[in-house]
Amino acid sequence: MTYGSARMKEPNVPNRKTLLTLPTPCLVLDRAKLRRNIARMKAACARTGVKLRPHLKTAKSIEVARLFDGPDSPGIAVSTLLEAEYFASNGIRDIQYAVGITPDKLDRVAAIQREGARVTLITDDLGTAQAICRHATEANAVFHVQIEIDCGERRSGVEPDSPLVLEIARTLAGDENVVFDGVMTHAGHSYGCRSLKEIEAVAEAERLAVVTAAERIRATGIPCPTVSVGSSPTALHARHLEGVTETRAGVFMFGDVFQAQILTCDLEDLAVSVLTEVTGHRADLRHMTVDAGALAMSKDRSTENVSNDVGFGLAADIDGSVYSPQLTIARVYQEHGLIPVALPHALDDFTIGSRLRIYPNHVCMTASMYPRYFVVDSEESDGIEVVEEWKRISGW
Ligand SMILES: Cc1ncc(COP(=O)(O)O)c(C=O)c1O
Structure with missing residues (x-):
């Protein structure tokens, strides 16, 4: 087999930087493909009627985040507090920190919020929920918190029908310095799917888990405004997302060979x-x-x-x-x-x-x-x- 000659480094031409002159190895991003991937996810969200809260754990770049700006954009999700600090300092005001919070990080969260951004936290632990309430009073801060639900990934989260869902919701909703914001889940096990049919089934399990938890909470009289799901395969291929308010898909914006192989x-x-x-x-x-x-x-x-x-x-x-x-x-x-x-x-x-x-x-x-x-x-x-x-x- 012949591949056709691969191209060599070209002589430096002043003011022209190309893939033939850059030092290697380096990371290349095709903006046109990025824009197309975003448009495709936005179209999927328009079809299912949910808002897109892009998870920026992959991109970690304000220029990428700005491509999602729009009147319908609820904000972003992040996976580290450094990302939260970085995006907040670049003007993003609604940030979900989509990894279970621990009490020792709350001072850092409060500091980000003092600069004007809201950082929504997640927890699946009653002791942590109680610590958040205590810390909010001590630090004179307001924390927005969601309960993490396990929809089958078996990584973290509370089972949707567990009594713990209601205990955590009551604890958070009962504190005047805490805003109980809703429920969230992540169908990471969609990465194990090998067909559209399997992805649709996981997407439905993901939806059902958070909607069930939200309905149980609402039945006790506690409002549950946000119902958040998100993995790239399920966000793209869910048949419907009734009862869900937003999706936090992330890797779709760049894609990779594994994602191409799982559709x-x-x-x-x-x-x-x-x-x-x-x-x-x-x-x-x-x-x-x-x-x-x-x-x-x-x-x-x-x-x-x-x-x-x-x-x-x-x-x-x-x-x-x-x-x-x-x-x-x-x-x-x-x-x-x-x-x-x-x-x-x-x-x-x-x-x-x-x-x-x-x-x-x-x-x-x-x-x-x-x-x-x-x-x-x-x-x-x-x-x-x-x-x-x-x-x-x-x-x-
Ligand atoms: C909590 C949470 N939400 C959303 C996502 C985004 O998933 P994906 O990159 O498949 O879109 C992740 C990814 O790890 C995650 O951990």
């Missing part, structure tokens, strides 16, 4: 890739090495048990077109990635220094290695010119 997107939709260079040939071993190793890609192997194992990433040319489902990073060392080829002469298409883009298995893990996105646009420019640079944050 969240197609390979053509993948917005994020790692730019890498061929660093060596071992014709005797039928492989080339690239400078995208474990620290550039992560060691995520999530496609291992799906339809086509792409090792540590799927190779594409500089324009982002996948060469073949078999051209993948099969092994990684800290800085080396190793790409096998079927026949030694295929290496002639990939001279040392030529450039590839690698689509990651799990974009959340891969992106977390990088301080910025080099933004290209496959619709508004030639797709390899860097049209913007967007900072991303990392840490907790």
Whole structure:
């Protein structure tokens, strides 16, 4: 098989930054694909009648968050308090911290709120709910809190029909410094689905779990305004979301090879890739090495048990077109990635220094290695010119 010659680093032309001049490895974001992925999720939400609260744990970038701005946008979800601080300092006013809160973090939450943002907390624990109430009084703060429900993921959350749901709701709703905001759940087990039918079934279990919990709470006379669900597969493929108010989908905005294999997107939709260079040939071993190793890609192997194992990433040319489902990073060392080829002469298409883009298995893990996105646009420019640079944050 021949792959067509991969392109080399080009001489520096003043003021022109392209994927042929950037230092490698680095993170590339195709803005056109990102916009299309967002439009697709917005259309799915319009169909099911829920608001989209994008989960920005993957993107961790204010420029990405701004693409969701609009009169209908309820705000964002985050997975670390550093993200909450960062997005609040960039003007976002409604932030859900979608990881169980612990009492020692409440001072930090109160500090973010003093700057004008509201940070909605989640808990599945009665002791924590009581601690939130105590802390609100002591710190003269108001905390907005939701109860986390387990819809089958078995990670965290309270069973929807457990007496604990009502105990936590009563505790939170009974405190004058706490606003009981509602219930939320995350159908992370949708990642185990392999067909649309299975995803629809998990989406229905997700919906039913939070709606059941919300109805039980309302039956006691306590208002339960927010009913929040969210995983990318279920948000896109739910048949209906009656009783749900919002979805917190996240990874859909970038997509990755695993998500493509579990039907969240197609390979053509993948917005994020790692730019890498061929660093060596071992014709005797039928492989080339690239400078995208474990620290550039992560060691995520999530496609291992799906339809086509792409090792540590799927190779594409500089324009982002996948060469073949078999051209993948099969092994990684800290800085080396190793790409096998079927026949030694295929290496002639990939001279040392030529450039590839690698689509990651799990974009959340891969992106977390990088301080910025080099933004290209496959619709508004030639797709390899860097049209913007967007900072991303990392840490907790
Ligand atoms: C609590 C919670 N909500 C929403 C999401 C978003 O899920 P996805 O990235 O599949 O859209 C996650 C992802 O880990 C999560 O943990």
